[in-house]
Amino acid sequence: MPLRRLFALSSLAFLAVLAVSPVKNALRPYRSIQAQYKALGLARATSMKAASVYADRQIAIQQIWIPKFDNRVDRCTTCHLGVSDTVMAGAPEPFRMHVATYHTPGDFPRFGCTACHAGEGLATSKDDAHGTSPDSSAPMRPAAYMESGCGRCHQSETVDEAPTLSYGRATMAKAGCYACHAVRGHEDFRSDAPPFVSIASKTGGAWVEQWLADPKKVDPNATMPNFQLSKDDITELANYLFSLPVPPQLEQAVEQASAEPAGNSANGKVLFRESMCITCHTVDGKGNGSAPELNHIATRATRGWLIAFIRNPHAFNPKTKMPQYSFSDQDVRDLVAYFEDELRDFDAPKEILDPLRVNQTLADKGHELFKNYGCFSCHVGTERGGERFGPDLDGIGDRRASSLDFGKRTDLPHTLDAWLAAKISAPRSFADGLKMPKFSFDPEQRRAIVTALLSMSSAPVPEPYRYIPPQQASVVPAGQVGEIVDRYRCLSCHQFGSRGGDISTAPLTFEGSKVNRDWLVSYLMLPTSIRPLLPERMPIMKISKPEAEKLADAIETFYVDPSIPENPFAGRPAADADPKEGERLYTTLGCRSCHIIGSSGGYYGPPLTDTHTRLKPGWVYSYLMNPQKWRADIRCPNYGLTDTDALRLTAYLETLVAAPAAPTATAEQRSAR
Amino acid sequence: MSAPIELIESNDPVAVPWRVALMRRDSRPAVRESDEKYVMTFPHLIVREIIMFQLVVIGLSLAAIFFDAPLESIANPVETPNPAKAPWYFLGLQELLHYFPPVVAGVLMPALVVIGLVVIPYARVNLEAGPLWATHSRGKLASLTLVVLALSLLFGAFSCWPIVIPTLIIGAAMLAARNGEQASPWRRALWRVTLPEWIMTWFVVIAALLTIIGVFFRGPGWSWVWPWEQFRA
Amino acid sequence: MNASAHARRFLLLAALLVVLIVPGCHRAAHTVAAAPPRPTQYQVEIGRTIYKHDCQACHGDTGAGDGSNSFNLDPHPRDLGDPAFQKKKSDADLADAIRRGGSGVGLSALMPPWGHTLNDRQIDAVVVYVRSLKR
Amino acid sequence: MTTGEWIRGTSVYRSVIRHGLEDTNRNRSLIIFENLFLHVHPVKVRERSLRFTHTFWLGGITLASMLVLIATGILLMFYYHPSVPQAYRDMKELQYVVDDGVFLRNLHRWAAHLMVFTAVLHMLRVFYHRAYRPPRQFNWVIGVVLLLVTLLLSYTGYLLPWDQLAFWGVSVGTNMAKQAPLIGERIRFFLLGGNIVSENALLRFYVLHCVVLPVALLLLVSIHIWRVRKDGGVQGPPEEGRQ
Amino acid sequence: MPDLDTTLDIEDDEGKPTRRDFFVQAGVAACAVAAAGSGIVTLDYLKPKVLFEPPTTFVAGSPLDYSDGVVRFYKDNKAFVIGGPTGVYALSAVCTHLGCITRYKSDEKAIACPCHGSRYDLEGNVTHGPAPRPLPWLDITEDAAGNLVVDTGIVIARGKVFRP
Incomplete structure (x- = not known):
């Protein structure tokens, strides 16, 4: 080719090739999107002034820059132009106004977009910003796991307005994930799983093998996961467990108990009911389910062990939530007799509780398995090392899909959430030789846990953005009162400040300001049902009078709230304490839809018939002013009462006194009901 | 050349455009008459240079338009990607590190290569090189065979096959070139190759082979993979 | 050199230009679809949580007005799933009834006002959830 | 008199362009030796040296990619901060915000690869054409040094994006340097400005990449090309029968 | 590209504009446009599209x-x-x-x-x-x-x- 022609051609190609990038630039999609927004705004604007704002818009990259928040730059608003524009409510994406949540749309300058939604904030093209390509470094949070964004800043277990996240965190704690996996903030986590020391005296080899094969099949309330063990593994582990020596005092207690005469099954049945065992345990599907199911309890443990355990559960498992009931020896024998008569698996083989004859070789192999599967993480014994058995979970929510090992799972989409969901439902399906056991989570739990996992960031958000709700002081008195509290395991159900369980709806943090001492003493000795609709009730633990008095005195002294007035009527005109006016309010506000006075009203709230006997007027008044202040999940609505109205209502309620002849329900009456 | 020199004196350089050079008889430069054709640099060379530059830019721009420069996630000192590969021109070196102790592969060998390259124009063998087998002697044959075998054994001891195999092949080719002056054109071409060219070819083949292996055939943990096998970082 | 040869050469150049430029500028075809506003899953979820906590005792799981606390209420709690009721009330009506209670909108005082307990956002979420109860 | 002619008549124009525009061999010569950049060329060149197979243009391509690298490199410096983590973010900014940023970065990266590649090929071409022989011995040595400088430039540029590729490439490379006996540790310490690949290392590599090595390269390239001219122009394949 | 070695017959292009002149002019014009365009694009490149400055x-x-x-x-x-x-x-x-x-x-x-x-x-x-x-x-x-x-x-x- 002649040189001139070549020169002309190559010069033209040179020009053309150099022009590509600027042309590409001029055609970047955000420009046409901004033009569309302008058109849409002009069409939707209702005033000339509003329209002129749209007309004057320049096409330019928009960004939210938050230097204090990891120097975050979010350019999402380059396309999502209407996120805080009320004109764009209900407009088609990408222009729609952000749906209202706690932080939006008012707080964009403080939080930006990627803090909650993730994605690549710097990007100005859709695919890059949303991270839609499979190996994207910053994929957006899928809508199903949106609440994981809340968990980045909100690090408490329960997060208001993030139900899925809260459920996920609670489920993780309950399933004991933190026993094997290290997670920031859960360094002190200890599993409630029982130690093994007494297993040889408790149950039989056949039962243990059944249990190891699938704990949930034996007890639907089981928290222990399924380790998917082979038959040989099970035999070896069982041998190991039975080779562990039982501490002599426990063995002696079990032996003595098994030698005791049989009890009265009918008495035991009554006692079982009034002790409110199903507040925690389940029988025939009834009960809270936070403790083992008792349907086949007599097939799970020997009679001697049951008697010895109920007498002193804390000796067998120092961490158990079960209170030590003050039953008489005969009471316990009766209870266990009832178990043996009715709560047993009649189809179970006879030898299910026969102790296992230990083969030391198998036991040694079992010991290896025990260590290999990290059983010691939950069942604390001598093995426990300093470190968590499983991999750390901190930062799991920031893992890139490309850094994950999908192993054999070729069926999964290459995303972090799909990987996590599969890990949770079938942990061993990724490769051979994995150790994580199978938990039987339902889809709702799985979604919640993945949400919680995705909220675990590698680095915590900077200080002003990290939110941990203030901890309430949670003092538990030491000394004799402390012993009583420990013996009856009050903390298993009641909250003391930020500590304690959530089975009871009555936190004890300010109980002293709430109830009268005398009522409290009688209640502790013989609890009555306050909210008939609730299945969880205070069990009758046969607390003795001196114990009850000590406890009540401590509560009246320590557990008070200074903001609750002793006498709300002090210094107020008499008209403010007019019970007549209060009674009228009671009717017009519709209180009776939930509360009973006398014989009429709903069963949802506690009956108010004996208000004066039970409650202090200062509490009633403080409660009426703002029920949610005392417990965020109180169902009683805040009526927004004026001070005077609250006082009048209090005055009316304080006129209600329990009839002097009111029957203090005896055990027989209650159980007959 | 013994005619007397005629001298013309003048003060007008325009009128008398002669230059005079005096030199000693024994110091005349040897001027070789050349029939080489010369052309004007502008435009002949300059236009070609411009076109060459444009073609380079066009090629690079096309590459830049269709292939993005790699950018992985931000550096994370605690997470090593697997495999951690250096840029391609160092992968030969990295491949060597797979076989030899670091001090050998990382320092000794590169240093030898650089020194070798620097001394090339000062080595007599490079300047006078005639075909390797232009002169033969039994000694040359024996020492060559010895060197090839010694090198093969040395690298074989480290099971560094990407060096051993080319060494043996090139050694075989060298021997095949022997007495090739009158043989087939193919062998004649081989016969013409000089010793330095043999050595350089040996080096280039090995370097290219190591680099190609490093770039295309190494996966996680520097294990062997086929380029068509998918591996995940 | 005739004119048609010139033209051919220009066409060739033009074609080259197009071939070079077009692949570089795949302009995302972005059309604004006219989708009706629909509540996000988050709103439904928040609404469900609040409903389960505050409303279910009287209005029941499915909104039929058969909650555990409803049996001795007179008048009986509203059946929220009733299509006629759903049709009659606008979102604003429902939000108003939740906010001000039965007495606030001239109905039974047994429905308490929630305006001091829930904020507007939460009430909107409950309305979204109540809408999802329509049979 | 047309405007063009008037412009060409002004003293300002004449002070810049000293010769007329007529296409004569005199003017063609003047173009070459009155231009700083072109005067490394002789006014006339051997016709044979224009042949593609004479040099395969490998040195020229290397030089062209160097020019591309300098142009794009200077532009890229406007949007680059040698600090952690801003360096990485700047890469993203080039991609997302800076017009043509990603094009320039790609161009820079691919030109760097091309330069290393053609420099190696150039060296091989020179070797097989025996163009290292006297009087060109020293120019060959300069060429070897240039190849090393090119590799170092490419390598120091490798760290600048501060991504995983960069970080681990440099970690591996500097650990190789550490293996040198006696001074290895010290070389690595000097190179990194510390014991780990940190922001100090980034800054050092940045200075090396943008100042020290380019200056060295430019000087050496000037000498290299000047010597080519002084040694009688590019030498192609050895001719039969000539030494 | 073997034709690259074709010599330029510059000496005989005198006279009226020819096809050869057209090619040279087209090439030079394209180079000029490319140079001018690169200048403009470079200026556009140097203009920041986003600012990291505190609000006023x-x-x-x-x-x-x-x-x-x-x-x-x-x-x-x-x-x-x-x-x-x-x-x-x-x-x-x-x-x-x-x-x-x-x-x-x-x-x-x-x-x-x-x-x-x-x-x-x-x-x-x-x-x-x-x-x-x-x-x-x-x-x-x-x-x-x-x-x-x-x-x-x-x-x-x-x-x-x-x-x-």
């Missing part, structure tokens, strides 16, 4: 905080917000002389520049020293919550106080 507006609290004689210095924003007898106004704190940041001397009720001794009264007028111009007055408005918002980027007419 800041919230200066409630107007009620500024009774007559109250002077508050906003260090980050280089501005004084001053309560005058008739309302609130904002002054730039950047000395009009050479750009030093001025300070308020409460004992003298004056604004003084530490660099070259310029002095201003509380309305920004120069009372002493080398400063050539009075301190500019800054735009001041009210947001939805009733707080003052000062925009250091907008200079307003002197004497235009903000009356809540």
Whole structure:
């Protein structure tokens, strides 16, 4: 080719090739999107002034820059132009106004977009910003796991307005994930799983093998996961467990108990009911389910062990939530007799509780398995090392899909959430030789846990953005009162400040300001049902009078709230304490839809018939002013009462006194009901 | 050349455009008459240079338009990607590190290569090189065979096959070139190759082979993979 | 050199230009679809949580007005799933009834006002959830 | 008199362009030796040296990619901060915000690869054409040094994006340097400005990449090309029968 | 490309424009356009598309905080917000002389520049020293919550106080 022609051609190609990038630039999609927004705004604007704002818009990259928040730059608003524009409510994406949540749309300058939604904030093209390509470094949070964004800043277990996240965190704690996996903030986590020391005296080899094969099949309330063990593994582990020596005092207690005469099954049945065992345990599907199911309890443990355990559960498992009931020896024998008569698996083989004859070789192999599967993480014994058995979970929510090992799972989409969901439902399906056991989570739990996992960031958000709700002081008195509290395991159900369980709806943090001492003493000795609709009730633990008095005195002294007035009527005109006016309010506000006075009203709230006997007027008044202040999940609505109205209502309620002849329900009456 | 020199004196350089050079008889430069054709640099060379530059830019721009420069996630000192590969021109070196102790592969060998390259124009063998087998002697044959075998054994001891195999092949080719002056054109071409060219070819083949292996055939943990096998970082 | 040869050469150049430029500028075809506003899953979820906590005792799981606390209420709690009721009330009506209670909108005082307990956002979420109860 | 002619008549124009525009061999010569950049060329060149197979243009391509690298490199410096983590973010900014940023970065990266590649090929071409022989011995040595400088430039540029590729490439490379006996540790310490690949290392590599090595390269390239001219122009394949 | 070696027959192109001239002109023109375009694109490249600069507006609290004689210095924003007898106004704190940041001397009720001794009264007028111009007055408005918002980027007419 002649040189001139070549020169002309190559010069033209040179020009053309150099022009590509600027042309590409001029055609970047955000420009046409901004033009569309302008058109849409002009069409939707209702005033000339509003329209002129749209007309004057320049096409330019928009960004939210938050230097204090990891120097975050979010350019999402380059396309999502209407996120805080009320004109764009209900407009088609990408222009729609952000749906209202706690932080939006008012707080964009403080939080930006990627803090909650993730994605690549710097990007100005859709695919890059949303991270839609499979190996994207910053994929957006899928809508199903949106609440994981809340968990980045909100690090408490329960997060208001993030139900899925809260459920996920609670489920993780309950399933004991933190026993094997290290997670920031859960360094002190200890599993409630029982130690093994007494297993040889408790149950039989056949039962243990059944249990190891699938704990949930034996007890639907089981928290222990399924380790998917082979038959040989099970035999070896069982041998190991039975080779562990039982501490002599426990063995002696079990032996003595098994030698005791049989009890009265009918008495035991009554006692079982009034002790409110199903507040925690389940029988025939009834009960809270936070403790083992008792349907086949007599097939799970020997009679001697049951008697010895109920007498002193804390000796067998120092961490158990079960209170030590003050039953008489005969009471316990009766209870266990009832178990043996009715709560047993009649189809179970006879030898299910026969102790296992230990083969030391198998036991040694079992010991290896025990260590290999990290059983010691939950069942604390001598093995426990300093470190968590499983991999750390901190930062799991920031893992890139490309850094994950999908192993054999070729069926999964290459995303972090799909990987996590599969890990949770079938942990061993990724490769051979994995150790994580199978938990039987339902889809709702799985979604919640993945949400919680995705909220675990590698680095915590900077200080002003990290939110941990203030901890309430949670003092538990030491000394004799402390012993009583420990013996009856009050903390298993009641909250003391930020500590304690959530089975009871009555936190004890300010109980002293709430109830009268005398009522409290009688209640502790013989609890009555306050909210008939609730299945969880205070069990009758046969607390003795001196114990009850000590406890009540401590509560009246320590557990008070200074903001609750002793006498709300002090210094107020008499008209403010007019019970007549209060009674009228009671009717017009519709209180009776939930509360009973006398014989009429709903069963949802506690009956108010004996208000004066039970409650202090200062509490009633403080409660009426703002029920949610005392417990965020109180169902009683805040009526927004004026001070005077609250006082009048209090005055009316304080006129209600329990009839002097009111029957203090005896055990027989209650159980007959 | 013994005619007397005629001298013309003048003060007008325009009128008398002669230059005079005096030199000693024994110091005349040897001027070789050349029939080489010369052309004007502008435009002949300059236009070609411009076109060459444009073609380079066009090629690079096309590459830049269709292939993005790699950018992985931000550096994370605690997470090593697997495999951690250096840029391609160092992968030969990295491949060597797979076989030899670091001090050998990382320092000794590169240093030898650089020194070798620097001394090339000062080595007599490079300047006078005639075909390797232009002169033969039994000694040359024996020492060559010895060197090839010694090198093969040395690298074989480290099971560094990407060096051993080319060494043996090139050694075989060298021997095949022997007495090739009158043989087939193919062998004649081989016969013409000089010793330095043999050595350089040996080096280039090995370097290219190591680099190609490093770039295309190494996966996680520097294990062997086929380029068509998918591996995940 | 005739004119048609010139033209051919220009066409060739033009074609080259197009071939070079077009692949570089795949302009995302972005059309604004006219989708009706629909509540996000988050709103439904928040609404469900609040409903389960505050409303279910009287209005029941499915909104039929058969909650555990409803049996001795007179008048009986509203059946929220009733299509006629759903049709009659606008979102604003429902939000108003939740906010001000039965007495606030001239109905039974047994429905308490929630305006001091829930904020507007939460009430909107409950309305979204109540809408999802329509049979 | 047309405007063009008037412009060409002004003293300002004449002070810049000293010769007329007529296409004569005199003017063609003047173009070459009155231009700083072109005067490394002789006014006339051997016709044979224009042949593609004479040099395969490998040195020229290397030089062209160097020019591309300098142009794009200077532009890229406007949007680059040698600090952690801003360096990485700047890469993203080039991609997302800076017009043509990603094009320039790609161009820079691919030109760097091309330069290393053609420099190696150039060296091989020179070797097989025996163009290292006297009087060109020293120019060959300069060429070897240039190849090393090119590799170092490419390598120091490798760290600048501060991504995983960069970080681990440099970690591996500097650990190789550490293996040198006696001074290895010290070389690595000097190179990194510390014991780990940190922001100090980034800054050092940045200075090396943008100042020290380019200056060295430019000087050496000037000498290299000047010597080519002084040694009688590019030498192609050895001719039969000539030494 | 073997034809590259074809020699140019430059000597015989004299006379009227030919096809060869056309090619040369087209090539040169394309190069010129490419060069000019590269220049423009380079300028566009150098123009930042996003800025990382603090906002020019800041919230200066409630107007009620500024009774007559109250002077508050906003260090980050280089501005004084001053309560005058008739309302609130904002002054730039950047000395009009050479750009030093001025300070308020409460004992003298004056604004003084530490660099070259310029002095201003509380309305920004120069009372002493080398400063050539009075301190500019800054735009001041009210947001939805009733707080003052000062925009250091907008200079307003002197004497235009903000009356809540």
